[in-house]
Amino acid sequence: DGGITQSPKYLFRKEGQNVTLSCEQNLNHDAMYWYRQDPGQGLRLIYYSQIVNDFQKGDIAEGYSVSREKKESFPLTVTSAQKNPTAFYLCASTGLAGPTDTQYFGPGTRLTVL
Amino acid sequence: GDSVTQMEGPVTLSEEAFLTINCTYTATGYPSLFWYVQYPGEGLQLLLKATKADDKGSNKGFEATYRKETTSFHLEKGSVQVSDSAVYFCALYHSGGGADGLTFGKGTHLIIQP
Numbered sequence: 424d425g426g427i428t429q430s431p432k433y434l435f436r437k438e439g440q441n442v443t444l445s446c447e448q449n450l451n452h453d454a455m456y457w458y459r460q461d462p463g464q465g466l467r468l469i470y471y472s473q474i475v476n477d478f479q480k481g482d483i484a485e486g487y488s489v490s491r492e493k494k495e496s497f498p499l500t501v502t503s504a505q506k507n508p509t510a511f512y513l514c515a516s517t518g519l520a521g522p523t524d525t526q527y528f529g530p531g532t533r534l535t536v537l
Numbered sequence: 538g539d540s541v542t543q544m545e546g547p548v549t550l551s552e553e554a555f556l557t558i559n560c561t562y563t564a565t566g567y568p569s570l571f572w573y574v575q576y577p578g579e580g581l582q583l584l585l586k587a588t589k590a591d592d593k594g595s596n597k598g599f600e601a602t603y604r605k606e607t608t609s610f611h612l613e614k615g616s617v618q619v620s621d622s623a624v625y626f627c628a629l630y631h632s633g634g635g636a637d638g639l640t641f642g643k644g645t646h647l648i649i650q651p
Contacts (some may be wrong), residue, residue: 428581429580438650440584446583456638458638458641463643463644464643465626465641465642465643466581466626466641467539467641468638468639471638479640513580513581515581525583525586526581526583526639527575527583528580528581528582529580530578530579530580531579531580533576
């Protein structure tokens, strides 16, 4: 079955540590996205990538980094510079070079800073 | 910049009641409009979409019509079921509106009681 997988489902991090969230898709989609979801605030775009080896900052990129070395993978690193990283992180992808087509979402990773 | 405003929740209804969740947007030009649904602990799933004025999106008994004159995309369902309990997000995509991702509303939590 085609889809998007994210791992782990739950992640705990100590303050000052970097942590990497995995996102893999086998839909052969070009564009991939990372969103952050906080209670009562909807989703906000962190980073996006339309092609391999290229990515762009979204609305709240500070304290995060990404890479796009392979078409099917778009890992997100939450660095120690991110002041409030506890949130639900969602990865998405779409087949066109832009989200006018359907964006497919992964199941999410819930990150908690201890 | 682009923005989406949804009615605040939670919205609590009895089974078989009529549902309306209001959504209005601010964007220049002609954005594409979406409704996504999120079940507890899961990622988002596309419910329906409309890409131009007067289009009606429909799926699983839900409908929404793209009204440019009122900049609205209200979600409706004639008879809700307990299984419709979820969080519903209105979203838009506007080419050239900034970062190349969806702009989401804050979400409306829908609770259907038997």
